[in-house]
Amino acid sequence: MTAPSLKARVHVMLKDGVLDPQGEAVRHALGTLGFGGVEAVRQGKVIELDLAATDRAAAEAEVRAMCEKLLANTVIEKYTVEIA
């Protein structure tokens, strides 16, 4: 039996303190729709990758390198990596 391939899920969010005008617009729209008590909205992205790799640690290191090089702009964004 071959080892199952891995999936990675990357969450990219603006760093704390970086203004998120889109999140703020969503917060405002929710208030207009009558959803009270939404104190803050931050909008980010989820990127899912199907990987041929079978070694979890190596896969995570590889995906982190992808984040540093392309998937996130670390000037303004932070990221987390989940391997499943």
Next chain:
Amino acid sequence: MKAAVITFPGSNCDRDLAEGFAKAGAEVVRVWHKDTALPAGVDVVGLPGGFSHGDYLRCGAIAARAPVMAAVAAHAARGGYAIGICNGFQVLTEAGLLPGALMRNAGLKFICRNVGLRVATADSAFTAGWRQGAAVTMPVAHHDGNYQVDADTLARLQGEDRIAFTYAENPNGALADIAGVLSANRRVLGMMPHPERAIEDVQGGTDGSVLFRSLSAVMAAA
């Protein structure tokens, strides 16, 4: 002056930018994003506006990793000149050749109109044709022109006189009204407004032609 204008998939101001250089007397060569070298003898590289790679992932992010960008980085490291306009500015920040990032406009809308600018420094080859503080008009056309940097970097940009242009009335939320910034050696400029769209009367103004002529004069004197 020999200028190289790079075309990425989705660039749409590349011909205008080539025209801006040519009208100032430059020999212009066009370069494709997959090229791995710049033509010999290039003085200045132009990164045009547009929507490279459809603005997918982040504006300029994919173009910044194009094969030609290693050659652009090497050109800049040698002290070569480069100008990135609008999407080209986004590419330069994504490539790490200029500090900061261009975020979604504070009002969330795409802005396409003439704006008033101040020439914040005349101390660069791009802005030497103006006096500091000169009021000029150029068009902007962007959705993501909200320039942001951390406080330390902003202090450094201000302390080193590296803010090239500021908005007279901030259209997009950019920190400190910044419309354009220079690299530490003052030879790489990124700006959101479009000087190449203000080089003939028929475009509604010619203020942008000063930038190309300034550059040409500095090259001729070199």
